Amino acid sequence: MTLALSGKDIAKQIEKKFPGCVAESAAESLLVEAQSLLEVAAYLKNTPGLDFDYLTAVSGVDYLECFEVIYQLTSLEHNHSLVLKARCYNRENPTLPSVVGLWRTADFQEREIYDLFGISFTGHPNLKRIFLWEGFEGHPLRKDFL
């Protein structure tokens, strides 16, 4: 049974390592500050006890007052999973650091979020639209897209 680690005790571990970067930790998810996303992700991936080597899914949500990107992390050996979240607040040019360096699976999934939400990921090798053609203006999955 994949044990879903609770955001709280992971938050305590991360708080010790990187003070001040956990924005909010609920029972089943862990919200991290946008700019410290990479360090926390690298920490989660490389520490022997956790080693989340399998990023299952990257999803984007538009909550109108902010964009949220959800990383479902899994570890194949310990068979436990964690939900990591990051938010970006400005709507004109939302940016988040790209995790392609850590998990190559994020390549297409981040391009999809860029294509449908407009969140640009800094450090992504070729951030282009994946489904829509180049000339398409606007990002369809935003709540204010008509």
Added chain:
Amino acid sequence: MATTAKTKEVVINTEPFVVNFGPAHPSTHGVFRMRITLDGEVVVDMEPVFGYLHRGIEKLAEERTYTQVIPLTDRLDYLASMSNNLAYCLAVEKLAGIAVPERVEYIRVIMAELQRIASHLIAVGSFVQDCGAFMTPYVYMLRERERILDLFEMVSGQRLTYNYMRVGGVSQDVPDEFIPALAKFLKEMPGWINEYDRLLKDNEILLARAKGVGILPRDLAIDIAASGPVLRGSGVKWDIRKADPYSIYDRFEFDIPTGTVGDCYDRYRVRVEEMRQSLRILKQAMKGLPRGEVRSEVPHLIRPPAGEAYGHIEAPKGDLGFYLVSDGSIAPYRFHVRAPTLINLTVLADMMRGWKIADAIVIFGSIDICMGEVDR
């Protein structure tokens, strides 16, 4: 960036040319386009182009009630609609906290495993067709798939987009003549699979075309979060039915076939062995099918409490996940599909580099994608 084959004194400069294995090509399993840069026959670089079948299903789902989304999930991976329905219904039941009667669990497992065999039949058939076997294995496997489609048509009324499962159960109970027909199918099917093996398993030319071709190393497979037969072909023993058993998969005993090297031949063998394991599960599920209700008490317009849920199952093509966010209204606020085939394609360019065009098609065929799910 012309490659130069340097002999001692003569430098031969061949200028690479770009070929479009475009949206309309006999072996791209749907409207998938590859811009392949060729140096003679050798693939130098490949750039995939998606979006020819993008219908915006995730945007459509935001205007539909939870029940009206089910016909949409049929059209995601149109070769495995039952598994899409099951994954979506499990995610909504997890979101809304709905329990499901015992009989429905067994019916769902039977339908999911039948769908796995049907999807693998198409996968293996089209893979061997890409290797060049002129239609024969493909037509044999389609004949077996027809038997499964007859069972699905008996149960749901349609042969491709079943729209059979509902949140909290299934739309109608299984008719009485279903179990005898299923029993007859289970008695015959192992014989047919053995016949495919006699035709293909150690056919020298298929071995030559598939063994050692398009190797996906183990750690790269984990790094790109491949799933399903692609991941297990590379030797990673990870199957959601065992690792994170949903519905009642922990009651059945079956084992997970894995490949060794991670080449096209291993992926092909993993799919054939998985068909045999599905038959084992089907036998146990058919014996244990209890009597009882097929729908739990679910209001017509389900209003799950505000919140989010991520449910995923072992679909035939990989780890199919649904990420649902609900704001308490009758329609999902956000409906995201984790498409296993889009993610399995992440590293297609690296797997193809250095091989010939004929191998490029075989490698692409061994990953077994379905464009409905890739483009959503």
Added chain:
Amino acid sequence: MAMQWLPPDWPGNFWAHWAVFTVIIVAFILVMFLAFTWFERRALAIMQARLGPNRAGPFGLLQPVADGLKVLLKEDIVPAKGDKLVHWLAPVVAFVPAMLIFAVIPFQGGALLADLNIGILYIVAISSVTTVGIFMAGWASNNKYSTLGAMRQIASVVSYEIPVVLSVVGVVLLAGSLSLQQIVAAQDIPFILLQPLGFLLFFIGALAEINRTPFDLTEADSELVAGFNIEYSGIKWGLFFLAEYAEALAISAIVTTVFLGGWRGPLLPDWLWFLVKVGIIFFVIVWIRTTIPRVRIDQLMALAWKFLFPLALLNLLITAVEILVWPEVSLWVFVPVNIAIAIVLIVLWSKFFKLGWGKVEV
């Protein structure tokens, strides 16, 4: 049954003989083309658990006629930037050699258009001209896929010409003459028994020359869509189709004449034996086409140069030794000997040789 021999210029003077046999050959090719098309589609279908054409005429017999009419009425598109003259000439250059091969094939007794005493050399020379036609088609279509297909055709024919020729030379040694009529006359024991390895090599090489499965790389459906005949439609495409089947017919006829004892056989009249044997060989070609996947281009070349070519040389050596050292021993002794040698050689060769490595560091 005594061998009925027709006088060389049978119906009187030379020109009458030439006229009668030209008509016979052209009629034979067209009728057998229709028969083969229908036969292949039906045999292929039944082996794939389906029915095949059965709507046009009884048992679908008029289906090839219907196809022919359709192809005649279809619009004939020439690619804009393609080379018009070469595009128009290619089907002719591809089809005519396939028809010329039949000049030396004896249908019965003395019944052949020209009893050349260099029959085999003539066949080998003519059969490689079709490659020029196919390359012209590939080049003139101004299409990437067809150019690739045409390049593959040249590569495969060049590398398969030598094993095919060498395996036939073995037969010529036994028969003592190049003329097909003498070869048939010398075949008291069908040469397939005396030359099992030669037959195998010739058959595999011939499959590659008429690019039939498992060597149909020229119009490989999965990667090159339709190879050289992508840009062809209408009667030009029909001619290519005709050329392909005429070549298959030619190969079956050559194999029958050279290895299976041509028209000789008990009971049935001679020409019927010839047709039956041609039919059997064609059924084997169709049977292979339904089952076997396609070989990759570098494996095809490696198979020719590392597998067929050395074996053909060895086969030639063994046959020559047998004939020179033991000329008086009756040939029946050599049948088991040759079959054993063939098996040993194949097992030996397939143990040591790795054919084609595949990945190129780019």
Added chain:
Amino acid sequence: MKFERYGLGIAKGLTVTIRHLLRRPVTTQYPEQRLNPSRRTRGNELIWDEAKCTGCGTCAKACHIGAIHISTSTDLVNNKYEVKSYEVDTGYCIFCGLCVEACPFEALFMSYDYERAQYRRGDLFQSKENMAETPERKVSGYFYPGRAAKLPKQSLLVDNDRGKR
């Protein structure tokens, strides 16, 4: 490529194909031979029972594309709304059967027949007159087990049923 099994694998494959020469082909000749569809088949048409329909419009709301257009009188006539026009645009409809499941008064059925293709898009528009149940426009047993029992048994490939001549 190594020929390590000396062509035996290919020979085994050839025996499989040749054995099919003796087996019966699986195809059925559609216009002459017909297979019975499943008793719950969702044919490409809707059938509407005017007597039972109370004009409540649940089916129109259940349709996720809005293919059903219904207009009724405003006031209740012996506690039924009198239906003025009831149209189904089968060009939009994807035959998912959600409307049949939603109808509380069992007035809507899927059709058992699958040969309703038309030449012009306009003919796809079904209106009140040509939606009643007639002998040649039969009702499918989808969601109504009672009706399913009356329909002929489905012809399954599993029992080698090729349909009658």
